[in-house]
Amino acid sequence: MVVLLLIPALIIAVILKCLKPIKNISIKGKHVVVTGGSSGIGKSVAILAAQRGAQVTILARNIDKLTEAQEEIKKHCVNEEQMITKVSVDVANYEDVENNLCELEEIVGPIFMLVNCAGIAICGKVEDFTVQEVKNLIDVNFLGTFYPIKAVVSKFKERKEGIIVLTSSQVALMGMYGYSVYSSCKFALRGLAESLYMEVKPxxxxxxxxxxxxxxxxxxxxxxxxxxxxTKLLSETGGLHKPNDVAKKLMDDALSQKFFSYIGFESFILTTLCIGMSPFSSLLEILIQAIILGPLRLIGAFYIVSFSKIIKKCFLEKQNKKNNKI
Ligand SMILES: NC(=O)c1ccc[n+]([C@@H]2O[C@H](COP(=O)([O-])OP(=O)(O)OC[C@H]3O[C@@H](n4cnc5c(N)ncnc54)[C@H](OP(=O)(O)O)[C@@H]3O)[C@@H](O)[C@H]2O)c1
Structure with a gap:
């Protein structure tokens, strides 16, 4: 029954996706700022922006990594007018972020797109974290996204244009063993993104x-x-993606003004299942979600049960080890 409902809904989704014209905003000559642009997903986003003719600025702390990334990004420029700028700043320090972004606008030009990629992940059980580690994760992952947005949003509003990207995670949709602090920060970014969406849409x-x-x-x-x-056992079911693919999807979705950016079938399923009161881009999207949400909840329940079994197995193994030692 579930499969019977899912198959037509997925066929409709694929057809609609193919039919829908993609509205892609051009960033040629525009100033794109990428926090965390010296490594991983952020660096790939910065390279894509350079390939599309943007003026790119990367922000991170380590100056050597920034310089290395700047050289790599420069190789992807498509015209001689393009500037690739680097700024060493801690995104968790509001004054530094604001001052640097103000200065940057004078040198490179008004910021058109802000991509927040700076972030850190540490796993562990709740009791394993020191208070300082918790504060650090919140500072970088939540405040480190809030601060750059706060620093640019008034100017974006004055100019009545701009694109803001927040990099959250699949663990912003469901909490998972070992991700208590990281997942909380990423959940918070969803709250920020949904509120911000309403504030800036007009x-x-x-x-x-x-x-x-x-x-x-x-x-x-x-x-x-x-x-x-x-955590390893639970997350190994999802596979590992390439930063270039994730960055390309992020860039395409942001430039076509989609609220969510996700990659792969599993992420589509989880995002749809957790869609809640999030913004939508078309009535057809709502229709597809309305049809498949019920069956998806059943599939979700299957995953929850299998996750619980894995955790229980590990718990029993640990108990046995403990008992054998006594
Ligand atoms: N990789 C994944 O599997 C995955 C999955 C879901 C979500 N994400 C999210 O995607 C984003 C990028 O992750 P990634 O895996 O590409 O990370 P990465 O390779 O470790 O790169 C992180 C970047 O952020 C910068 N950064 C870290 N702390 C900073 C701070 N306090 N101030 C300024 N810059 C800072 C780093 O440079 P410095 O250290 O020099 O400052 C680096 O440029 C993160 O928000 C992460 O949570 C990643």
Whole structure:
């Protein structure tokens, strides 16, 4: 029964996707700022912006990594007028962010697109985190996105144009073992994106919330070192995506003013299942969601049960080990 309902809905979705003309905003000659642009997804976004003729500025802390990325991005420029600028700043420091972005506008020109990619992931059980680690994760992942937005949004409103991208995660849609702090920060970004969307829509400013799945980046490599066994087992079902593919999808969705940006079938299913009161781009999209949401809840329930089984198995293994030691 579920499959019978799902198949026609998916066929309709695919046909509509193919029929719908893609409204793509040009960023040629426009100023694009990418936080976290020295590595991973952010660097790939910056390269794509350079390939589309934009003036690109990358923000991050480590100056050596910034310089290396700047050289790499320069190779992708398509005309001689393009400037690739780097700024060393901690996105969790509001005054530094505001001052640097103000200065940048004078040197490079008004910012048209802000892509927030700076972020860090640390996994662990709630009791494993130090208070300082929790604060640091909130500072970088939430405030480090809020601050650059706060610094540019008034100017975007005055100019009545602009694109704002927030990079969240698939764990902004469902909490997962080991992601308590990271997932909370990414959930918060969804709240920020939905509220911001309502505030800026009348000003012709678009908001895109990117929800990347596991992506093969230096950040992901570091995150893996902190993952409990349970987290590894739960997340290995999703596969690993390439940063260039994730960045391309993010860029295409942002330039066609979509609210959500996700990649792959699993992400489509999870995003649809968790759609809630999020903005929609067409009535047809709503129709498809209305048809498939019920059956998707059943499929979701299957995943919840299988996740619980994995966690219980790990719990019993640990208990047995403990008992054997005594
Ligand atoms: N990779 C994944 O599997 C995945 C999945 C879902 C979501 N995401 C999200 O996607 C974004 C990019 O992730 P990634 O994997 O590409 O990370 P990455 O390779 O570690 O790159 C992170 C970037 O952010 C910068 N950064 C970190 N802390 C900063 C701070 N306080 N101030 C300024 N810049 C800072 C880093 O440079 P410095 O260290 O030099 O400052 C670097 O340029 C993050 O928001 C992440 O949460 C990633």
């Amino acid at each position: 000003y012709n400013i678009s908001v895109t919330l990117a929800l990347p799945p596991d992506t093969d980046t230096p950040g992901f490599e570091t995150e893996n070192k902190t993952k409990p066994k349970e």
